[in-house]
Amino acid sequence: xxxxxxxxxxxxxxxxxxxxxxxxxxxxxxxxxxxxxxxxxxxxxxxxxxxxxxxxxxxxxxxxxxxxxxxxxxxxxxxxxxxxxxxxxxxxxxxxxxxxxxxxxxxxxxxxxxxxxxxxxxxxxxxxxxxxxxxxxxxxxxxxxxxxxxxxxxxxxxxxxxxxxxxxxxxxxxxxxxxxxxxxxxxxxxxxxxxxxxxxxxxxxxxxxxxxxxxxxxxxxxxxxxxxxxxxxxxxxxxxxxxxxxxxxxxxxxxxxxxxxxxxxxxxxxxxxxxxxxxxxxxxxxxxxxxxxxxxxxxxxxxxxxxxxxxxxxxx
Amino acid sequence: xxxxxxxxxxxxxxxxxxxxxxxxxxxxxxxxxxxxxxxxxxxxxxxxxxxxxxxxxxxxxxxxxxxxxxxxxxxxxxxxxxxxxxxxxxxxxxxxxxxxxxxxxxxxxxxxxxxxxxxxxxxxxxxxxxxxxxxxxxxxxxxxxxxxxxxxxxxxxxxxxxxxxxxxxxxxxxxxxxxxxxxxxxxxxxxxxxxxxxxxxxxxxxxxxxxxxxxxxxxxxxxxxxxxxxxxxxxxxxxxxxxxxxxxxxxxxxxxxxxxxxxx
Numbered sequence: 001x002x003x004x005x006x007x008x009x010x011x012x013x014x015x016x017x018x019x020x021x022x023x024x025x026x027x028x029x030x031x032x033x034x035x036x037x038x039x040x041x042x043x044x045x046x047x048x049x050x051x052x053x054x055x056x057x058x059x060x061x062x063x064x065x066x067x068x069x070x071x072x073x074x075x076x077x078x079x080x081x082x083x084x085x086x087x088x089x090x091x092x093x094x095x096x097x098x099x100x101x102x103x104x105x106x107x108x109x110x111x112x113x114x115x116x117x118x119x120x121x122x123x124x125x126x127x128x129x130x131x132x133x134x135x136x137x138x139x140x141x142x143x144x145x146x147x148x149x150x151x152x153x154x155x156x157x158x159x160x161x162x163x164x165x166x167x168x169x170x171x172x173x174x175x176x177x178x179x180x181x182x183x184x185x186x187x188x189x190x191x192x193x194x195x196x197x198x199x200x201x202x203x204x205x206x207x208x209x210x211x212x213x214x215x216x217x218x219x220x221x222x223x224x225x226x227x228x229x230x231x232x233x234x235x236x237x238x239x240x241x242x243x244x245x246x247x248x249x250x251x252x253x254x255x256x257x258x259x260x261x262x263x264x265x266x267x268x269x270x271x272x273x274x275x276x277x278x279x280x281x282x283x284x285x286x287x288x289x290x291x292x293x294x295x296x297x298x299x300x301x302x303x304x305x306x307x308x309x310x311x312x313x314x315x316x
Numbered sequence: 317x318x319x320x321x322x323x324x325x326x327x328x329x330x331x332x333x334x335x336x337x338x339x340x341x342x343x344x345x346x347x348x349x350x351x352x353x354x355x356x357x358x359x360x361x362x363x364x365x366x367x368x369x370x371x372x373x374x375x376x377x378x379x380x381x382x383x384x385x386x387x388x389x390x391x392x393x394x395x396x397x398x399x400x401x402x403x404x405x406x407x408x409x410x411x412x413x414x415x416x417x418x419x420x421x422x423x424x425x426x427x428x429x430x431x432x433x434x435x436x437x438x439x440x441x442x443x444x445x446x447x448x449x450x451x452x453x454x455x456x457x458x459x460x461x462x463x464x465x466x467x468x469x470x471x472x473x474x475x476x477x478x479x480x481x482x483x484x485x486x487x488x489x490x491x492x493x494x495x496x497x498x499x500x501x502x503x504x505x506x507x508x509x510x511x512x513x514x515x516x517x518x519x520x521x522x523x524x525x526x527x528x529x530x531x532x533x534x535x536x537x538x539x540x541x542x543x544x545x546x547x548x549x550x551x552x553x554x555x556x557x558x559x560x561x562x563x564x565x566x567x568x569x570x571x572x573x574x575x576x577x578x579x580x
Contacts, residue, residue: 011480064484066446067455091479095458098411098443102450107412107541110441123545129329130437136545178455178492182474184484198579220579238478238499245435253579262330266552274577275555276570282559291555292573296562304567309580312571 002032004084006050007073010041010063011090012151017049019086019149021156025115026084026122026145029159037076039063048161056169062177066095072171074103082144089148097148106143113150126150131244131267152194152248153270191223193240198222199251201242203265204229205258205279205298210236213257216302219309225249227259243268257298261286317371317470319361320427321395322418322448323354325383326438350386352498353433359502360463361431362394367465372396374425378406378417384520391516392507399425403525405532410540411443417535418444419451420528428470430493434458445495456493457486461500 004023008016016036023032036043036050040063046053054076062068073096077085087097089111101108114125116136123136124147139145193199200217202210202224213224224240231241242249244264249272256277259265261284269275275290282295294301328349333342350358358375365371375390377383378401387398399421406417422430430452432445442458449456461483462476475494476485488494496502525535533539560566574580 064479064486065455066449070450091459094442095446095456098441098446099450099456101443101541102412102415102447105541107410108441108443109542110443121545128439128547129327129332130440132329132332133547134550135547137542138545139541140543141541178489179457180487182485182487184482186482220574239480244440253574253577263550267550274573276573287557287559288554289552290557292570293557293559294562294566294570295559296566300562301567301570304562305570308567308571 002027002083003035003080004032004086005035005037005073005076005080005082007085007087007093007096008036008038008041008043008046009088009090009093010038010043011092012088013041013043013045015151016043016088017046018154018156019088020049020158021154022086022112022115022147022149023084024156026117032084034162035076035080035082037073039069039072047164047166049156049158050164051162052165052167054167054169056171058171058174060174061171062179062181064092064181065177065179066092066099068175068177069096070099070103071173071175073100075171075173076169077104077144084145085147087146087148089150093148097146101146104143104146105141106146107139107141109137109139109147111150112147113153127244127267131264150248152250187237187239193223193225193242193249194247196223196225196249196251198253198255199225199242199249200255200257201225201227201259202230202257202298203227203259206230207233207235207258209299212299212302215306216255219306220253220255222251222253227265241268256286256290257301259286260284261289317364317368317429317468318427319364319371319373320422320425320430321354321357321361321373321375322422322430322432322445323358323375323377323390324351324433324436324438325349325377325379325386326351326436329437348383348386350390350504351433351436351438353435353496355433355504356496356498356500356502357431357433357494358390358393358395359504360496360500362505363502364463364465364468365394374399374427376401376418376422376425378402378414380407387520388516389507390504391519392511392514393505395519397519397521399521399523401523401528405525405530405536408537408540409535410542411439411441411447412541413535413539415444415447415451416539417528417530419448420530421523422448422452427491429468429473429490430454432493432495434460434495434497442495445493449493452491452493454492455488456495457488458495458497460494460496463494463496463500 109124116123
């Protein structure tokens with residue numbers, strides 16, 4: 001039986017566990033024994049999902065240091081000899097994965113969004129050229145299959161809960177970190193657009209008065225998100241950016257206001273049920289993907305739709 | 317202080333046009349540019365040089381000879397020397413093979429800190445900075461959005477990193493690698509008018525495999541651990557695309573749609 005390991009990133013437990021879906025797609029439901037590795041967090045959410053939960057806890061481990069974590073994962077690789085190593089493509093995961101791949105002398109595919117398996121050939125699919133082209137990558141040479149996997153793309157539902165075995169591991173060798181944390185502050189963001197059911201999203205056509213989107217969002221019990229243009233202008237923080245360089249979202253309703261819909265943006269829309277786009281150009285790329293296209297100004301649309309909703313509420 | 321900047325010349329992929337109706341990418345006539353994150357690394361290096369006279373800024377880039385005009389401009393804005401690693405044997409290298417080539421050359425140089433970009437807009441794997449760190453056995457940090465110039469010396473750097481849910485300030489013992497993001501706001505200066513056509517060939521140093529001595533199986537396609545099996549343009553699910561305008565009828569259509577789907 002194959003053995004697969006997932007690095008459980010403490011910044012995104014749920015998404016890390018969802019990488020079990022990648023393992024299922026490669027080896028089948030029962031084809032691989034699964035190991036989750038949690039460093040300096042318990043990750044009890046993984047119980048019932050992975051076959052083995054390896055917990056490593058030591059205050060001396062500086063868990064944002066790619067060198068230190070690479071040492072630990074290398075020890076685990078020597079002990080268990082995994083066939084497949086998966087790392088969620090968080091900011092930290094994208095530093096850790098390449099270092100570990102070089103240490104193990106194996107190829108690495110970054111930011112995988114799909115698995116293609118044909119005649120035993122495993123093709124790892126990833127976006128290239130800022131998401132404009134997809135590339136199917138195969139590994140060459142010996143050693144485990146390694147990839148970093150884009151967040152929020154795969155989701156996993158076990159057929160039956162697993163009987164998870166907890167393993168406490170103590171690293172044999174701990175390197176002294178060359179890094180020292182001086183200060184940190186949590187980002188203030190009251191919501192996570194990945195959890196939103198309704199997103200009111202603004203692009204270049206909303207630069208002049210981006211705050212106005214909030215009124216429509218709150219009326220529809222949704223949240224505000226944005227395209228890269230808004231982030232690059234410094235109008236909103238990257239945490240609400242949809243797209244290849246931002247987040248992948250899957251709301252039930254996505255209202256795209258003044259968004260052109262470059263492929264790098266569309267790449268961030270996964271299984272969105274309904275798309276309404278408002279654009280002065282009805283031939284903007286996003287319009288081809290929409291159920292409903294409103295040809296016109298985004299702010300005028302917000303005003304008129306809000307007035308209509310208010311009016312109808314009043315009549316009721 | 318000696319600063320080494322690793323840069324990549326990339327196609328300006330934002331200029332690629334995508335046609336959703338025919339599912340094709342139009343990539344003709346797209347010019348080459350200095351990768352935006354890498355431009356920030358050179359930008360901050362030149363800022364430090366300006367603050368601390370005596371600082372040298374050296375650039376290393378692996379690229380075909382055709383990028384020469386772009387690297388000339390780096391010298392024209394104040395870079396002391398550009399090392400262009402170029403050899404047909406290196407073409408087709410994946411990030412693994414590329415990192416090996418870069419590391420072997422960097423090991424011959426003297427420096428206090430290495431600056432790179434975080435992402436390249438063409439490949440966008442972010443592998444090379446971390447793999448360079450591994451091969452040189454030094455720390456590397458991506459997503460750097462600020463370097464504290466006041467606290468920088470040849471033994472340590474203090475800098476700010478943008479993680480997914482937090483912003484953190486670290487101190488790193490040098491030598492080490494800091495990878496910047498263009499959101500840092502560090503920019504390349506403009507070329508002064510009188511330097512527009514300055515002859516800079518003396519500051520360009522070309523390195524080939526004759527200097528590095530790799531066996532052909534170690535580099536290029538053969539030395540790579542991954543291979544692009546195919547590229548394709550993703551098919552997007554097209555929808556009904558009912559087109560209305562902002563008039564009463566249009567707003568009524570949107571309202572009815574939202575009501576029918578249960579959003580109002």
